[in-house]
Structure formats: structure tokens, C-alpha cells
Amino acid sequence: xxxxxxxxxxxxxxxxxxxQLQINRRVVLENDVEIDILYCGVCHSDLHFARxxxxxxxxxxxxxxxxxxxxxxxxxxxxxxxxxxxxxxxCLVDSCRTCQNCKDDLEQYCPEWVGTYxxxxxxxxxxxxxxxSETIVVDESFVLKVPENLDLAGIAPVLCAGxxxxxxxxxxxxGKDSKVAVVGLGGxxxxxxxxxxxxxxxxxxxxxxTNKIEDAKALGAHDVIISTDQSQMEHVIGKFDVIIxxxxxxxxxxxxxxxxxxxxxxxxxxxxxPIDPMLVTVPMIMGRKSVAGSLIGGIAxxxxxxxxxxxxxxxxxxxxxxIQDINTAYERMLKSDVKYRFVIDMKSLKDN
Amino acid sequence: xxxxxxxxxxxxxxxxxxxQLQINRRVVLENDVEIDILYCGVCHSDLHFARxxxxxxxxxxxxxxxxxxxxxxxxxxxxxxxxxxxxxxxCLVDSCRTCQNCKDDLEQYCPEWVGTYxxxxxxxxxxxxxxxSETIVVDESFVLKVPENLDLAGIAPVLCAGxxxxxxxxxxxxGKDSKVAVVGLGGxxxxxxxxxxxxxxxxxxxxxxTNKIEDAKALGAHDVIISTDQSQMEHVIGKFDVIIxxxxxxxxxxxxxxxxxxxxxxxxxxxxxPIDPMLVTVPMIMGRKSVAGSLIGGIAxxxxxxxxxxxxxxxxxxxxxxIQDINTAYERMLKSDVKYRFVIDMKSLKDN
Numbered sequence: 001x002x003x004x005x006x007x008x009x010x011x012x013x014x015x016x017x018x019x020q021l022q023i024n025r026r027v028v029l030e031n032d033v034e035i036d037i038l039y040c041g042v043c044h045s046d047l048h049f050a051r052x053x054x055x056x057x058x059x060x061x062x063x064x065x066x067x068x069x070x071x072x073x074x075x076x077x078x079x080x081x082x083x084x085x086x087x088x089x090x091c092l093v094d095s096c097r098t099c100q101n102c103k104d105d106l107e108q109y110c111p112e113w114v115g116t117y118x119x120x121x122x123x124x125x126x127x128x129x130x131x132x133s134e135t136i137v138v139d140e141s142f143v144l145k146v147p148e149n150l151d152l153a154g155i156a157p158v159l160c161a162g163x164x165x166x167x168x169x170x171x172x173x174x175g176k177d178s179k180v181a182v183v184g185l186g187g188x189x190x191x192x193x194x195x196x197x198x199x200x201x202x203x204x205x206x207x208x209x210t211n212k213i214e215d216a217k218a219l220g221a222h223d224v225i226i227s228t229d230q231s232q233m234e235h236v237i238g239k240f241d242v243i244i245x246x247x248x249x250x251x252x253x254x255x256x257x258x259x260x261x262x263x264x265x266x267x268x269x270x271x272x273x274p275i276d277p278m279l280v281t282v283p284m285i286m287g288r289k290s291v292a293g294s295l296i297g298g299i300a301x302x303x304x305x306x307x308x309x310x311x312x313x314x315x316x317x318x319x320x321x322x323i324q325d326i327n328t329a330y331e332r333m334l335k336s337d338v339k340y341r342f343v344i345d346m347k348s349l350k351d352n
Numbered sequence: 353x354x355x356x357x358x359x360x361x362x363x364x365x366x367x368x369x370x371x372q373l374q375i376n377r378r379v380v381l382e383n384d385v386e387i388d389i390l391y392c393g394v395c396h397s398d399l400h401f402a403r404x405x406x407x408x409x410x411x412x413x414x415x416x417x418x419x420x421x422x423x424x425x426x427x428x429x430x431x432x433x434x435x436x437x438x439x440x441x442x443c444l445v446d447s448c449r450t451c452q453n454c455k456d457d458l459e460q461y462c463p464e465w466v467g468t469y470x471x472x473x474x475x476x477x478x479x480x481x482x483x484x485s486e487t488i489v490v491d492e493s494f495v496l497k498v499p500e501n502l503d504l505a506g507i508a509p510v511l512c513a514g515x516x517x518x519x520x521x522x523x524x525x526x527g528k529d530s531k532v533a534v535v536g537l538g539g540x541x542x543x544x545x546x547x548x549x550x551x552x553x554x555x556x557x558x559x560x561x562t563n564k565i566e567d568a569k570a571l572g573a574h575d576v577i578i579s580t581d582q583s584q585m586e587h588v589i590g591k592f593d594v595i596i597x598x599x600x601x602x603x604x605x606x607x608x609x610x611x612x613x614x615x616x617x618x619x620x621x622x623x624x625x626p627i628d629p630m631l632v633t634v635p636m637i638m639g640r641k642s643v644a645g646s647l648i649g650g651i652a653x654x655x656x657x658x659x660x661x662x663x664x665x666x667x668x669x670x671x672x673x674x675i676q677d678i679n680t681a682y683e684r685m686l687k688s689d690v691k692y693r694f695v696i697d698m699k700s701l702k703d704n
Contacts, residue, residue, distance in 0.1 A: 100614070101614055104614075106614060109638065109639050109640065171615075171640065262452070262453055262456075262458060262461045263523075265642065268637065269637070271633055272633055272634050272637070273632065273633060274629075274630035274631065274632050274633075275627070275630050275631045275632070276630050278626035278627050278628050278630050278631075279626065279627045279630075279631060279643075280625065280626050280627070281620050281623055281624055281625060281627060281645050282624050282625075282645075283645075284620065284643075284644060284645030285620065285624070285645030285646060286461065286645070286647060287461050287645075287647075288458075288461065288520075288523065288645060288647065289644065289645060290642040290643065290644035291631075291636075291642065291643050291644075292636060292640060292641065292643075293633050293634075293635075293636030293637030293638070293639075293640065293641060294640050295637045295638060295639075295640070
């Protein structure tokens with residue numbers, strides 16, 4: 001198959017810093033869109049993948065799945081996009097398209113979904129490579145339209161941090177007068193607050209520290225509960241319809257279960273691992289409460305979110321960086337030293 | 353307040369066997385129904401309460417919350433029942449009637465619900481006493497109608513074992529073509545199978561041992577999966593919409609999570625305690641799966657179930673005993689040596 005060599009940023013081992021690499025993109029096939037990448041958000045998963053934290057990385061890896069760009073070329077079968085359109089690509093670039101999940105617009109749960117990076121490109125017969133690169137070639141079915149009124153850098157994190165919180169908010173029917181709590185104020189948490197507020201919910205942030213209060217209110221949160229303060233926690237017992245838990249490390253879920261209302265659900269979107277300390281069943285039984293997991297969102301739902309962001313003028317709060325600063329950005333991300341998402345201006349790669 | 357002394361069976365300490373006691377029932381108040389108890393089912397909770405396994409028992413305790421009887425007397429404000437009616441009482445005899453849960457017909461989640469035994473009788477200012485007794489006096493709002501076509505002994509366990517499984521089946525929308533699995537084949541499990549089958553679902557029993565296969569099929573189960581057989585478990589990955597987990601002791605939920613379909617829910621109805629081994633979040637996230645708890649059911653829902661049982665001619669499979677055999681029954685229950693519920697013929701107490 002014909003390929004095109006482009007510049008990218010990635011790494012060839014778990015121990016090495018990211019650096020400039022040359023990678024191959026496939027030439028545009030019948031249903032493909034070639035996108036000149038303008039911006040790419042920096043997700044915590046990028047770092048986990050680069051460093052093989054999940055033991056599944058194949059090298060070289062080129063991270064990046066919060067991609068915004070401009071259509072440079074289209075295949076002859078492409079009908080949704082034309083050259084010059086501003087488009088986006090999220091965490092998925094393909095799926096089997098025939099299973100029940102695909103039929104239900106839940107491609108993220110298709111057993112054969114192809115990740116934007118670290119997946120398997122059946123055309124090139126190699127790993128997929130992500131958005132830390134000049135261009136990307138994606139089947140139009142997995143390309144999204146970006147509303148014209150939005151800041152292009154600010155919309156990038158919506159493709160992962162946004163949809164990861166939007167999908168459970170929608171699935172658990174958050175709307176006007178819903179009581180929503182968000183655990184953790186990072187990339188995911190700050191989007192959860194903005195989106196839940198825009199959906200009309202009353203939104204509370206759970207935080208361990210008082211220095212997040214001002215930030216949370218600035219994002220639209222109506223309340224902040226300091227989760228280490230027993231009296232504040234008692235004040236919200238039985239209150240929340242939905243809790244979006246964005247914390248990416250081990251933490252005790254049991255105190256939050258107590259703050260769910262009857263039929264309430266705590267949705268885990270940030271933490272991969274065993275629930276330690278153990279969940280206790282009695283508080284779940286006494287009120288028919290649920291603990292659930294949720295993964296990003298499907299393509300139709302991601303488009304719905306982008307349109308919603310356009311209508312409500314929502315973007316992510318970001319810090320724009322050059323690709324050459326990615327290793328420093330990873331170190332700062334590990335210290336939660338970012339409000340709330342780094343976004344790479346890909347001009348810095350092209351100009352290099 | 354005027355009271356009436358009656359015969360009952362109970363215990364005055366955690367260590368002692370149950371024996372015959374005299375207890376006081378309140379005289380019939382304006383909205384009260386006095387019921388001559390005909391049958392009372394024997395629930396595992398009865399044993400836990402008698403032996404103070406949950407550390408909350410106040411003695412003397414008279415267990416029993418699967419009560420079927422005949423109306424002997426009514427208060428002047430009673431409109432739903434008349435003397436001679438066949439009625440039932442389940443796990444609840446009162447609630448606050450004003451909170452949101454009560455308004456939503458979810459009295460079982462009212463923070464002030466009054467248990468049929470071990471609760472607080474505000475009229476007598478003492479513990480409530482359950483159905484191991486000659487009579488019980490209950491506000492008509494917590495009394496249920498029993499369909500005339502049903503076996504009166506066999507319907508008793510529906511009041512707890514039945515409603516405990518019915519409520520989650522209904523809440524999670526089990527119906528025609530739903531794929532339901534039941535974990536454990538005891539009092540709760542056998543009712544879960546019968547009810548899910550009658551709702552039109554395809555029903556699978558998870559069991560550790562092959563000697564339950566025939567029993568489960570006789571109850572209507574379409575399939576039995578031996579949960580210790582890895583290849584059988586792999587065969588049902590991603591299959592079930594709802595799993596009703598009736599097992600009352602610690603067990604690993606993770607293998608069952610894998611057998612849920614996208615958006616599936618495992619509902620814990622039998623086990624009180626920490627979830628050990630720990631739940632792992634990745635399989636929950638990969639398919640938006642939930643783990644939930646559920647507690648008995650509300651009064652309206654219990655009436656719905658009794659009516660459903662009448663229509664579908666469903667009762668519990670039982671072994672009728674005399675009250676004098678209750679201590680032996682407890683020992684046999686601890687060994688799961690009952691198919692599937694003991695029911696006390698209360699004539700044995702009256703005649704004594």
C-alpha cells in the first residue's frame with residue numbers, strides 16, 4: 001500500500017522522552033479524510049501509553065486522541081466532508097460496524113474498536129499513530145464536524161475529556177434540576193462541571209482541598225464539598241442523582257455512595273484497577289444505588305456533544321504548548337500542574 | 353394503651369433456642385387490621401436476627417415477615433379489608449409516609465421504615481414482633497390482598513424472597529426476551545427463576561455444582577452455567593442484561609461482570625458486607641456495566657407481585673413445618689437443606 005511519510009512526536013521505549021519521529025500514513029482510500037492537524041490535546045492516557053503503564057504498548061508509539069484539524073484531501077467516496085472543513089477525531093478511528101454495540105452507536109464498546117493510537121491499522125498492517133503528528137488519515141465515519149464558533153484549541157479536549165463525562169451524564173439522564181456531583185477537578189472534572197451545568201443540573205464538586213473552591217465556582221459549580229470534612233459530607237447524605245468520579249487513582253468510594261439518593265449512580269470514569277478499599281454492599285442495598293463504569297462515548301454521541309458545545313459556547317480551559325515542550329508537560333501533568341488540559345499547537349511541529 | 357396477650361415463638365437471647373413466649377399486641381386502632389396468622393415463611397434474616405448476627409437485635413425477638421392470614425377484626429377507619437379476607441404482611445408495617453421515597457411507593461427506602469419485627473412500634477413504645485405468632489395488628493396501608501386461587505402456605509415466601517427478586521427484575525425492565533441470570537439457588541434464587549421466566553425472560557442459573565441442574569430446569573430455567581467451569585463461563589461472556597445475585601456470603605463478583613452485556617447490571621440482593629475480592633473497574637468501564645444493590649420492595653410493588661403470582665399461578669416451593677420444629681429448621685437452613693423455603697403452619701402454635 002502507498003504511504004506518505006510525515007513528522008510526528010513519539011517514543012520508541014517506555015524509558016525514553018518523546019522526540020521527533022518520521023511515521024507513515026496511508027494514502028487516502030475511498031472513504032478516507034486526510035486531516036492537517038492544527039491542535040492536539042494531551043490526555044493522561046497519552047502518558048500512560050508512552051510509558052507502558054498498562055503493559056500493552058507497542059513501540060514506536062505516537063500518542064494523541066484529541067485532534068482538531070482541517071481537511072486536506074478526501075477519498076472519492078467521501079460525502080460528509082470537503083477540503084477545508086474544520087473537523088475532529090477522538091479516541092476511535094474504526095470499529096467492526098456490525099456488532100450490536102456498533103449498531104447501537106456504542107462503537108466504544110465494540111470488541112474490535114480501533115484506538116486512534118495503539119490500535120491496529122488493518123490497511124497498513126501496523127499500529128495506529130495518534131495526533132502528535134502533522135496529519136492523520138481517518139475513515140469519514142469516524143471524523144466529526146467542529147462547530148464554527150468555537151476556539152479550535154479549546155475544543156480539542158472535548159474529544160476525550162469532554163465525551164468521557166458527557167456520555168454518562170446523558171446515559172443517566174442528567175438534565176434540569178438533576179443533582180450532580182463531580183469527584184476530582186482535573187481535565188475530566190472541569191469538563192464534567194461545565195457540561196452538567198449547561199445541562200441544567202445543580203452541580204457540586206467533591207474535593208479534598210479548599211483551594212479548589214474558587215476554581216470550581218468559576219467553572220459554574222454551585223457547591224463544593226470538602227470530602228475530608230465529616231460534617232460537610234453528612235450534610236449531603238442522600239443528595240445526588242449521579243456522581244461522576246474522575247479521580248484516576250485508588251480512593252474510597254464508600255463515603256460517596258452515602259451521598260447518592262435512592263436509585264442514584266456513581267460512575268467511575270477515571271480509575272482503572274481494583275476498588276480498594278472494598279465497596280460495602282449495605283449502603284448500596286439501602287437505596288438501590290449503583291456503581292458503574294463508563295468509557296468515552298460513541299461517534300454519534302461525540303458529534304452531539306460538539307454540537308452542544310457549539311450551542312452553549314463551551315470549550316475546555318487549556319494551556320497551549322509547543323510539541324517540543326511535551327516532556328515538560330507530562331511532568332507537570334503528573335503533578336496536576338495544569339488548568340486543565342495541555343493542548344499542542346501543531347504548527348510547532350510543522351515549522352520545525 | 354390497651355393490649356392483648358397472645359402466644360408467639362421467639363427468643364430472649366442470641367444463644368438460646370426459640371421457644372414459646374407470651375407477647376402483647378396493641379388493640380385494633382382506627383386504621384388497623386388484626387390478622388389471624390395462618391402461615392409464616394422462614395427467612396434467613398429471621399435466624400440472623402434471632403442470633404444477633406448483625407449486632408442490632410433487641411430481645412425478646414419474635415421473627416417472621418412472610419405472613420399470610422385471615423382478617424379477624426378491623427378498625428373503624430379501615431376501608432380496604434373486611435373480616436374474613438385473606439391478607440398478607442411482608443417486611444414492613446409502617447414508614448414515615450411523607451418523605452420522597454414514601455411518596456414514590458418506595459417505603460423500603462424510607463429512613464424511618466418500621467420492620468415487621470425488630471422495628472419500633474410507636475403505639476406500644478416497644479419492639480415490633482413478627483409472624484411467629486397467633487395474630488398481628490397492622491395498619492391497613494401495609495396489609496396486602498392475597499389472590500384467592502393461590503396456595504396460602506406457598507404464597508408466604510413471596511412476601512420477602514419473592515419481592516426481593518421481583519423489585520430488581522421490574523426496576524431493570526426485565527421482560528420478553530431479556531437475558532437474565534440468577535446466582536445461587538436458594539429461597540431467593542428459586543423465586544428469581546420463576547418470576548423472570550414468567551416475565552418472559554431467558555433465564556440462566558449460575559451454580560457451583562452440577563447437582564442443581566435438574567432442579568433449576570424444573571423451576572423453568574433455560575440454562576445452567578457451572579460457575580467454576582472456565583469454558584462454560586467463557587461461553588456466556590457479554591450475554592446477560594441483568595444478573596440477580598442471591599448468594600448470601602462473600603464471593604467473587606468479577607467473573608459475573610464479564611458475563612454482562614453492554615449496559616448490564618448485576619444486582620446484589622443477598623449479601624451484606626464488603627465486596628471481597630475487590631471489584632475491578634476495567635470490565636465495568638468496558639461496557640458501561642453496573643453493580644447495584646436492592647432491598648425487598650415497596651407496598652404497591654408487593655401487591656403488584658401478589659397479583660402477578662395470582663395471574664400466573666406462582667407460589668414458592670416449600671416445606672411446611674410446625675412451629676415446634678423451628679430450631680431444627682434453622683439448623684437445616686444453615687446447611688441449605690431445604691427446597692426452598694420453610695413455612696410454618698401456625699395452627700401448630702394455636703393448638704399448643
